């Protein structure tokens with residue numbers, strides 16, 4: 001190897017090193033640019049997501065956002081001491097208001113603050129999980145997987161990915177609004193395609209368990225919106241009073257189509273018709289369930305009308321105890337099967353008389369003292385429709401059927417009370433237009449009284465505790481979801497006062513011997 005070869009080799013090597021150095025620098029510049037671009041892209045992506053989140057929050061929680069903005073502005077321009085003093089004063093005023101005037105506080109402030117807080121702390125955060133666990137979400141493969149990668153820690157990252165996988169393709173009903181009353185929270189949710197309000201209705205038990213409350217009610221607001229109501233406090237836990245008997249001088253007109261019977265679980269008045277559609281009522285409940293308060297409470301409310309002769313009450317009392325206590329209230333009264341037949345025949349005669357008098361003139365007999373509302377209170381219906389001799393049983397069943405099917409327009413209403421609501425015991429069960437299910441002994445009895453699906457929709461009458469007599473459920477006839485009610489409690493003294501009131505202290509004499517009404521000739525049995 002001569003010197004020239006060494007020189008050429010050295011020069012070539014130098015050129016190669018130079019080219020490599022240039023290439024390296026170019027690659028480094030490219031890599032640097034790419035890294036900068038990637039960083040910029042990630043930062044932009046992050047900014048877009050944060051911006052999207054802020055816009056979403058502004059749209060969905062605009063009140064909270066505005067309040068936070070106002071607080072932030074206050075802090076920034078007026079300083080935190082004035083903010084703290086103002087917040088403390090407002091809190092103090094609220095405390096005084098709450099303890100001194102709880103009703104006003106609840107109406108104007110408490111419920112709004114509680115609804116806001118519950119939305120943030122409970123329903124907004126936890127409801128989606130409860131709905132998912134109760135099978136109230138829809139798996140949709142078309143929904144894209146939204147993986148949230150958390151760069152903070154590996155564990156969190158793994159959890160986030162696992163959660164995203166679990167939720168992948170799952171559509172959640174959206175919480176639209178939270179309202180909070182003294183005893184109920186109402187959470188409106190928008191259903192996702194594929195769901196029906198009935199799906200929610202059937203999951204009430206599971207939802208109640210998830211929220212750890214004893215009762216959940218689902219109400220259909222519109223085809224795709226339901227209100228899931230959670231009961232925080234039971235307004236029917238203590239006895240409900242019946243209406244006071246009005247002063248005789250002040251006896252007001254009674255709306256016989258909406259007579260006060262007790263209270264609903266929402267704290268509103270529970271009203272029952274004694275006249276017109278829905279007035280034939282069957283009340284079912286085990287022994288001691290409080291059937292008699294469902295009978296007496298509306299009678300107390302209708303006392304002025306009974307007293308003035310616009311309502312004529314007949315009673316069938318196989319036990320010979322319950323109605324006998326207010327015997328004077330009843331224009332016709334029966335204990336045995338034979339007497340019951342006489343009462344029913346008298347009502348059938350009255351029905352025929354009214355039909356003859358008004359046929360072709362009117363579609364409903366106008367209420368008057370000559371043609372008053374005939375109200376039959378039939379206690380222990382089963383005692384005479386099942387547990388008597390066959391002939392009497394058949395005749396009673398036939399009369400009750402005719403009165404139930406033809407009585408409405410002739411102003412004749414039948415109200416029956418049973419312990420056992422089976423078809424064998426009450427063959428005319430279906431002819432009662434409205435049913436009330438008090439505490440019963442089995443789940444199957446709930447559907448026998450209120451109809452199929454009543455239990456699943458929330459009428460849990462077999463779970464009513466024995467300690468709350470008078471509590472029951474009503475459903476159907478304009479009531480879309482099973483409604484829990486409690487009849488007004490009527491004490492023995494009130495029954496006596498009612499008797500005294502409607503008989504004008506005994507002046508309106510009822511001839512017990514002949515089982516006949518007073519001198520106005522108000523029917524005979």
Ligand SMILES: Nc1ncnc2c1ncn2[C@@H]1O[C@H](COP(=O)(O)OP(=O)(O)OP(=O)(O)O)[C@@H](O)[C@H]1O
Nearest residue numbers: 239286287288289290291292293469470487488489
């Ligand atoms: N609405 C009510 N509120 C509070 N207590 C009530 C109510 N209704 C009834 N009670 C009480 O519950 C008990 C049983 O009531 P009730 O006699 O009406 O039951 P029932 O269903 O008629 O039973 P049975 O079929 O055995 O006669 C009574 O002591 C009564 O005072």
